[in-house]
Amino acid sequence: MFLRNKLSLAVQDKMAFLIEPVRPSSIKSHDRFILERKIFPYILSNCKKVLFVGCAKYTKSYNQVFSNIEYWTLDFLEAKARYGSKNHVQGSLTELSKYFKKDYFDAIILNSVFGWGVDTAPEIRLALVECNQVLRSGGILIIGWNDLGTRSSKEFREMINSNRLFELFDLPTLNTYEYRTESHRHVFNFLRKPCNTA
Numbered sequence: 001m002f003l004r005n006k007l008s009l010a011v012q013d014k015m016a017f018l019i020e021p022v023r024p025s026s027i028k029s030h031d032r033f034i035l036e037r038k039i040f041p042y043i044l045s046n047c048k049k050v051l052f053v054g055c056a057k058y059t060k061s062y063n064q065v066f067s068n069i070e071y072w073t074l075d076f077l078e079a080k081a082r083y084g085s086k087n088h089v090q091g092s093l094t095e096l097s098k099y100f101k102k103d104y105f106d107a108i109i110l111n112s113v114f115g116w117g118v119d120t121a122p123e124i125r126l127a128l129v130e131c132n133q134v135l136r137s138g139g140i141l142i143i144g145w146n147d148l149g150t151r152s153s154k155e156f157r158e159m160i161n162s163n164r165l166f167e168l169f170d171l172p173t174l175n176t177y178e179y180r181t182e183s184h185r186h187v188f189n190f191l192r193k194p195c196n197t198a
């Protein structure tokens, strides 16, 4: 399963020139509505340095949305760079501390990356460690993923909500740390890197 996902990502990279022109430049769905109308406004009002992981044709317009803040994008496929920010890094979420300084970002948005390339429990664990490294104290981690109700979904949810690196964060624009949308079983989880108490 894991190998199949990796192979299909490599094929996607090579075939992007065929697939991308037919993809829409924006998506109308409840999860996208929540991301763009509830989550982004919070980010825009509270954050100065943001990392958005995973690019697609329909995320290109986010460059405009975040044009007044320091907006970074990251994707491990070379073909996705064209949809990224002027501050784009080609690389893996599981190696963030190779590209960014410690405590750099105010927020990191991982939408549809778990399950779309970061698929196994060890990879998710590593991704959370790397996000923790490059987020400042009090920084926000936003994870959007499809909770398919399987055994591994249960395990992912547990890893997201009960890990020691982050605390649960009630996003003020949604009043909750976990929001279930009405589309594709897509769920958003909101975490915060604890503030230094020393």
Ligand SMILES: C[S@@+](CC[C@H](N)C(=O)[O-])C[C@H]1O[C@@H](n2cnc3c(N)ncnc32)[C@H](O)[C@@H]1O
Binding pocket: 009, 053, 054, 055, 056, 059, 074, 075, 076, 077, 080, 091, 092, 093, 094, 110, 111, 112, 113, 116, 117, 118
């Ligand atoms: C389904 S798309 C999600 C795009 C976008 N984040 C969104 O809001 O829909 C998944 C993207 O994540 C990227 N991706 C998957 N695993 C990654 C990893 N380990 N590091 C960086 N990017 C990754 C893929 O190349 C792909 O472009």
